[in-house]
Amino acid sequence: MTVRLPQAGGALTPGTRAPASLPPADLHGLDPAFSRVVHAREADASVDRSWHVLDNAGRLADLGVKPVGTILCVHGNPTWSYLWRKLVSQATDAAAAGGDAWRVIAIDQLDMGFSERTGTRRSLARRVRDLGELTDALALDGPVLTLGHDWGGVVSLGWAVDHPDLLAGVMLLNTAVHQPEGRPIPVPLRLALQPGVLGGATVTTPAFLETTLALAHPPLPASIKDGYRAPYRGAGRRGGIGGFVADIPVDLEHESRAELDRIAESVATLRVPALMLWGPRDPIFSDRYLDDLIDRMPHADVHRFEDAGHLVAEDVDYAAAVLTWLGDSIRSAERPRSAAAEPARPPLWRYLDDLRDSDESAVIDMVPPSGPAPRVVSWRLLSKRVRQIASGLVSIGVKKGDRVSLLIPPSADLVAVLYACLRIGAIVVVADAGLGLKGLTRAVRGACADHVIGALPGLTAARALGWPGQKISTTTLAGPARRALGVSFSLAQLASLGSDEELPEPPTADDVAAVLFTSGSTGPAKGVVYTHGQLSAVRDALAAQYGVGVGTGLVAGFAPFALLGPALGARSVTPDMDVTSPKTLTATAVAAAVKAVDATVVFLSPAAVANVVATSAALSAADHDALAGVEQFLSAGAPVSEPMLAAIAALMPSATAHTPYGMTEGLLMTDITLDGIREAASTSGTGGVCVGTPSGQTRVRISPLDADGAATGELTDAALVTGEILVSAPHVEDHYDRLWLTHRASRRGGVPGERWHRTGDVGHLDAAGRLWVEGRMPHVLVTADGVVTPVKPELQAEVVGSVQRAAIVGVGPRGVQQVVAVVETTPGARRVALAPPELAAAVRAAVDVPLAAVLVVPRLPTDIRHNSKINRSALSAWAEGILAGGRMVAP
Amino acid sequence: MKVLVTGASGLLGRAVAAELLSAGHEVRCFQRRPSGVAGASDSLGSVADPDAVARAVSGQDAVVHLAAKVSLAGDPADFDRVNVGGTRNLLDAARTAGIARFVYVSSPSVAHAGTSIVGDDALPADPLRARGDYARTKAEAELLALAADSDSFRVVAVRPHLVWGPGDTQLVERVVERARQGRLPLLDNGAALIDTIYIDNAASAIAAALARVDSVHGNSYVLTNGEPRPVAELLAGICAAAGVESPRWRVPASVARTAGSLIEAVWRVKPGVDEPPMTRFLAEQLSTAHWFDQRRTRADLEWTPAVSLDEGFRRLAAHYGAERGAAGV
Numbered sequence A: 001m002t003v004r005l006p007q008a009g010g011a012l013t014p015g016t017r018a019p020a021s022l023p024p025a026d027l028h029g030l031d032p033a034f035s036r037v038v039h040a041r042e043a044d045a046s047v048d049r050s051w052h053v054l055d056n057a058g059r060l061a062d063l064g065v066k067p068v069g070t071i072l073c074v075h076g077n078p079t080w081s082y083l084w085r086k087l088v089s090q091a092t093d094a095a096a097a098g099g100d101a102w103r104v105i106a107i108d109q110l111d112m113g114f115s116e117r118t119g120t121r122r123s124l125a126r127r128v129r130d131l132g133e134l135t136d137a138l139a140l141d142g143p144v145l146t147l148g149h150d151w152g153g154v155v156s157l158g159w160a161v162d163h164p165d166l167l168a169g170v171m172l173l174n175t176a177v178h179q180p181e182g183r184p185i186p187v188p189l190r191l192a193l194q195p196g197v198l199g200g201a202t203v204t205t206p207a208f209l210e211t212t213l214a215l216a217h218p219p220l221p222a223s224i225k226d227g228y229r230a231p232y233r234g235a236g237r238r239g240g241i242g243g244f245v246a247d248i249p250v251d252l253e254h255e256s257r258a259e260l261d262r263i264a265e266s267v268a269t270l271r272v273p274a275l276m277l278w279g280p281r282d283p284i285f286s287d288r289y290l291d292d293l294i295d296r297m298p299h300a301d302v303h304r305f306e307d308a309g310h311l312v313a314e315d316v317d318y319a320a321a322v323l324t325w326l327g328d329s330i331r332s333a334e335r336p337r338s339a340a341a342e343p344a345r346p347p348l349w350r351y352l353d354d355l356r357d358s359d360e361s362a363v364i365d366m367v368p369p370s371g372p373a374p375r376v377v378s379w380r381l382l383s384k385r386v387r388q389i390a391s392g393l394v395s396i397g398v399k400k401g402d403r404v405s406l407l408i409p410p411s412a413d414l415v416a417v418l419y420a421c422l423r424i425g426a427i428v429v430v431a432d433a434g435l436g437l438k439g440l441t442r443a444v445r446g447a448c449a450d451h452v453i454g455a456l457p458g459l460t461a462a463r464a465l466g467w468p469g470q471k472i473s474t475t476t477l478a479g480p481a482r483r484a485l486g487v488s489f490s491l492a493q494l495a496s497l498g499s500d501e502e503l504p505e506p507p508t509a510d511d512v513a514a515v516l517f518t519s520g521s522t523g524p525a526k527g528v529v530y531t532h533g534q535l536s537a538v539r540d541a542l543a544a545q546y547g548v549g550v551g552t553g554l555v556a557g558f559a560p561f562a563l564l565g566p567a568l569g570a571r572s573v574t575p576d577m578d579v580t581s582p583k584t585l586t587a588t589a590v591a592a593a594v595k596a597v598d599a600t601v602v603f604l605s606p607a608a609v610a611n612v613v614a615t616s617a618a619l620s621a622a623d624h625d626a627l628a629g630v631e632q633f634l635s636a637g638a639p640v641s642e643p644m645l646a647a648i649a650a651l652m653p654s655a656t657a658h659t660p661y662g663m664t665e666g667l668l669m670t671d672i673t674l675d676g677i678r679e680a681a682s683t684s685g686t687g688g689v690c691v692g693t694p695s696g697q698t699r700v701r702i703s704p705l706d707a708d709g710a711a712t713g714e715l716t717d718a719a720l721v722t723g724e725i726l727v728s729a730p731h732v733e734d735h736y737d738r739l740w741l742t743h744r745a746s747r748r749g750g751v752p753g754e755r756w757h758r759t760g761d762v763g764h765l766d767a768a769g770r771l772w773v774e775g776r777m778p779h780v781l782v783t784a785d786g787v788v789t790p791v792k793p794e795l796q797a798e799v800v801g802s803v804q805r806a807a808i809v810g811v812g813p814r815g816v817q818q819v820v821a822v823v824e825t826t827p828g829a830r831r832v833a834l835a836p837p838e839l840a841a842a843v844r845a846a847v848d849v850p851l852a853a854v855l856v857v858p859r860l861p862t863d864i865r866h867n868s869k870i871n872r873s874a875l876s877a878w879a880e881g882i883l884a885g886g887r888m889v890a891p
Numbered sequence B: 001m002k003v004l005v006t007g008a009s010g011l012l013g014r015a016v017a018a019e020l021l022s023a024g025h026e027v028r029c030f031q032r033r034p035s036g037v038a039g040a041s042d043s044l045g046s047v048a049d050p051d052a053v054a055r056a057v058s059g060q061d062a063v064v065h066l067a068a069k070v071s072l073a074g075d076p077a078d079f080d081r082v083n084v085g086g087t088r089n090l091l092d093a094a095r096t097a098g099i100a101r102f103v104y105v106s107s108p109s110v111a112h113a114g115t116s117i118v119g120d121d122a123l124p125a126d127p128l129r130a131r132g133d134y135a136r137t138k139a140e141a142e143l144l145a146l147a148a149d150s151d152s153f154r155v156v157a158v159r160p161h162l163v164w165g166p167g168d169t170q171l172v173e174r175v176v177e178r179a180r181q182g183r184l185p186l187l188d189n190g191a192a193l194i195d196t197i198y199i200d201n202a203a204s205a206i207a208a209a210l211a212r213v214d215s216v217h218g219n220s221y222v223l224t225n226g227e228p229r230p231v232a233e234l235l236a237g238i239c240a241a242a243g244v245e246s247p248r249w250r251v252p253a254s255v256a257r258t259a260g261s262l263i264e265a266v267w268r269v270k271p272g273v274d275e276p277p278m279t280r281f282l283a284e285q286l287s288t289a290h291w292f293d294q295r296r297t298r299a300d301l302e303w304t305p306a307v308s309l310d311e312g313f314r315r316l317a318a319h320y321g322a323e324r325g326a327a328g329v
Helices: A058-063 A081-096 A124-137 A152-161 A187-193 A196-205 A207-213 A222-232 A241-245 A257-267 A287-296 A317-331 A351-354 A377-396 A412-424 A433-447 A454-466 A480-482 A491-497 A531-548 A587-597 A606-614 A620-629 A642-653 A674-682 A740-747 A789-797 A837-846 A872-883 B013-021 B052-058 B076-096 B134-145 B172-180 B201-218 B229-243 B253-269 B280-287 B293-299 B309-325
Strands: A035-042 A045-053 A067-072 A101-106 A146-147 A168-173 A272-278 A299-305 A359-363 A376-380 A403-407 A425-432 A451-454 A471-472 A487-490 A514-519 A527-531 A552-557 A569-573 A601-604 A633-637 A656-663 A666-673 A688-692 A699-706 A722-727 A756-765 A772-776 A782-785 A785-789 A803-811 A818-825 A851-856 B002-006 B026-031 B041-044 B063-067 B101-105 B117-120 B155-162 B220-223 B290-292
Touching: A045 A081, A045 A124, A058 A081, A058 A101, A067 A081, A067 A152, A067 A317, A067 A569, A067 A872, A081 A101, A081 A317, A101 A514, A124 A152, A124 A257, A146 A152, A146 A317, A152 A168, A152 A789, A168 A317, A168 A587, A187 A491, A196 A207, A207 A222, A207 A241, A257 A287, A257 B117, A272 A287, A272 A317, A272 B063, A287 A299, A299 A317, A317 A740, A351 B280, A359 A377, A359 A587, A377 A412, A403 A433, A403 A454, A412 A425, A412 A491, A425 A433, A433 A454, A433 A514, A433 A527, A451 A454, A454 A471, A454 B309, A471 A491, A480 A487, A487 A491, A514 A531, A527 A531, A531 A633, A531 A656, A531 A666, A531 A740, A569 A587, A587 A601, A587 A606, A587 A620, A633 A642, A642 A656, A642 A674, A656 A688, A656 B280, A666 A674, A666 A756, A674 A818, A688 B220, A699 A756, A740 A756, A740 B280, A772 A789, A772 B052, A782 A803, A782 A818, A785 A851, A789 A803, A789 A818, A789 A837, A803 A837, A803 A872, A818 A837, A818 A872, A837 A851, A837 B101, A837 B229, A851 A872, B002 B013, B013 B201, B041 B052, B063 B076, B063 B201, B076 B101, B076 B134, B101 B134, B134 B155, B155 B172, B155 B201, B172 B229, B201 B220, B201 B293, B220 B293, B229 B309
Parallel strands: A067 A101, A067 A146, A146 A168, A168 A272, A272 A299, A359 A569, A403 A425, A403 A451, A425 A514, A451 A471, A471 A487, A552 A569, A552 A601, A601 A633, A633 A656, A818 A851, B002 B026, B002 B063, B026 B041, B063 B101, B101 B155, B117 B290, B155 B220
Antiparallel strands: A035 A045, A045 A101, A359 A376, A514 A527, A656 A666, A666 A688, A688 A772, A699 A722, A722 A756, A756 A772, A782 A785, A803 A818
């Protein structure tokens, strides 16, 4: 597409010239004291240009503090320095409060805001020089960090690469430095660039400005919109807006293309700290531009604010994020990275190399997608298949560090693809189908996969929902289907392309291996990043805890652990089940799988456990014999009740039944056996669910709660102190993907130099070193009598005969919350109601905190994945409505 | 200390007088008819009569002012005369007599604009937004009392919320009587959380306010048991204690509010017969949450309620049981 620039005399060549001026004094949120006009020489034209800038230097001088550095802020189109008003104020306030004194200079670009209307067209290269001439006039000395948004991001990066001596870091809000070849530019810009539309949309009418202001989430109040409009009242003041849009280098011939490419290439050489704060709900600068920037600056700290958009500076508290990051990354000598030396661990594919000539079974699909009979894959075949696919992936351009989204149900195919990706250093992105389509879409988009390898359902969803990335199918599809789904290759093709089994250098232990998405039952799904070393540590923890090793027969009914079967050297079998619905697994199917590999270890998900117990009557004598050979049974993913665990343990009389405590961020943190649960029950009274003792190298500490229910205390392992649970282990995750602030919060209060993860769970340790979970941190209540954690009173309420399940929630303001029990009963209630007097009295008598009310519901809302985690925050808001006299709607 | 208690013929006034006596104070009761409080002297008269008020306060060290016209309907001028005028008379007389301590017994309705109260502390009294003549005049009187506060004339306002207990004609008897007649509906689902105060707790809190007035003067405090319950549970508890059937039929709150307004209008043209079965004020009270932040109250007054809600219901049941026993039922 070629953009014809309007001719001279058209709307885009503003005839109007005007010097810089100061903004009106009454703009919302903007302190006029920060505004000043600065003159800078434009050398090429031999003229002085006048600029309006916000600058807190004067205020810092009044405070008598010396700046620790300068933040140079560059707005985009069609905003102005007003965009940075909160940062100027907050930085000044922080300095006044005794914190670091950052000088903040937010400029209005020429022809924009209240800076000079030059009457000339200014290309990107010109604007980069303009900014340099301004900073020369300001006599800026280092250290300087740039902060840019939209096309101001490009200009700021241009300045950054041209001033390496001053530069201490770069910070970006939604922007882009590169328009990939062959990719259409975003629709809104394509429209604005249409000849005849450009001038009208941007200059003669305020349409472009108004459209931009409408992109805020939530919508901007009128007073803020007026602030943005202030410098652009009248077509004569808006020439710069049109000029900026016309300067977008949409094709190779564009005059600013060369400068953009220069900046894009130079950015990749920057080694200074970098921060990217992103609002993904942006019709212009979508996630793919963030992905491009991360490729250029892989060391950057990135935070995606899931609900924010283009005007991320208005949507979220970016200023606090910026100042926090500056404190961590520029001011603090110690970066919050783990430096502790980890022992070298064999790579995850070790046994694929060691056993490459073994004809023993490695993986068995009881019901493979390809056919009815069990599909048995030997180590020799698996090893070869992995090498071929790995080599094939390389040959089609998959590189180390590329992200590969796997939309394949657990199967031999998944195992082969997974290890192939790991072997070449491609990062696997795994999102559980339990997230639902919406959650999956957010996850896959957010992770910005470069490639998608999927079975038909996954690829169909990817196509329908426009997930990014090159598509590869597990089965070879017919031409029309392949074209319809946009599939480039099939696994068979990859294997044949990789028949030479030529492999690149393997990744190192510190390279990223995988991004796993959490269940999202407590907010939007978060990507959890593991390095190769950390995944190897997960494998080693499993091996040590459950005695799984070379030759162990393993029934893999729980996907996350099942995938590690080949890494453990185990002979693993996927039982006959619909993996997207674990509760379809029958007892007979488990027995058949046990028989197939002579299994001594069985891993199941909690949802599967209930159905296996429910269908156990169908087991034959031979099935029972097979199950009697099982030595270790594990139910992972969510807590299982003692009766349920006892019921399944009865089917495997020789087995020790385990249920581990862990999370996507740290699989297998503690473990408890059925006997351990029974022992804990007899010594209870401390409250909560006992999840056992720390596994292998895991350490558990408590950050005690303060009177406000916040976990602010110093880490302790003292018994019977309630607080947030922190864990540290070689197999704890590295960081959250593109959620720098979340990552930072999850490391708060840990031991410097060690990797401690805040679990978000509240609980305590007992004198025997066992961990008891009392609930989730956001579900902690603060009553006038003190802090209440929910699980203990829930368990007490569930002692009442007719109470099937209870949730304890708070209503009212924190500090004076009233405690409310919401219960499911047997027989079930048909509608929401106050509990009948007898039930209310029984529940009150059973629970040792005063209850303001007992509500009966037909069903407590739970997450899809585990059908067990109750979102008490939502339930609390619901109860508050009802107990304030609101309608008796279902939660 | 010599303490004048006004309105001691009412349930709460009597209890306060008894509480102060047991704390060792010398108590004089001021109301239109004899208080019947053993150990207290009586000074008879109306708070609307300045001369009678002047006689009553003479020689006293402190005043606890409870006397008020409490009703859901009636002539607005009566409310003004008794609740505002009466309070003004007492404040004037007390200051003239050199009395240094004054406890004004107010009501949470002085700060209630008709919406739910969920864990708020005492908000400022607001006569303009208060619902109904009782709340309006109590709000005006509280503002008058607090405006009179100074270092030499120390005034504290306390707002007990829904006082109940054996012998209570305001809440308990109304509920029981209407339930007995089958005229007591639940508004909506009766789930609105409402905090109340058992009579003995209200009396001990008011005594505590007097004891602490030198430190806490100038402030208002809401007094409750700190045990909010759904309104249906409270009504059921009262009915169960009295041995009558709990309300079973439900009326949407919006209907009750509309009906309440209509009924009030009708009652206004034929006053004096009986109080209306439903008013807009009552409908709002029974369909919106009312519970409070009691932390400041308990800390400042150095007081905690001694009788729990459940213990209160037991005592109420014992009272009705004794009544039934006496009547040979």
